[in-house]
Amino acid sequence: MKITEIAYSNLLTSGTLNSYLSDIDGQAQERLETLAEQMKQSQGITEQLIHTKVR
DSSP, X not given: OOHHHHHXXXXXXXXXXXXXXXXXXXXXXXXXXHHHHHHHHHTTOOHHHHTOOOO
């Protein structure tokens, strides 16, 4: 049995799987927002530029 299978079984049987997955999802969302903001800043993308219509 692999470590991940053991961890999954432990989380499942202890009733903490859903809260664990929710926590991981929240961390991933925060990281995505941070990376997107860093990319916008590094490429000089501003809110004004985002709302500018391209013709």
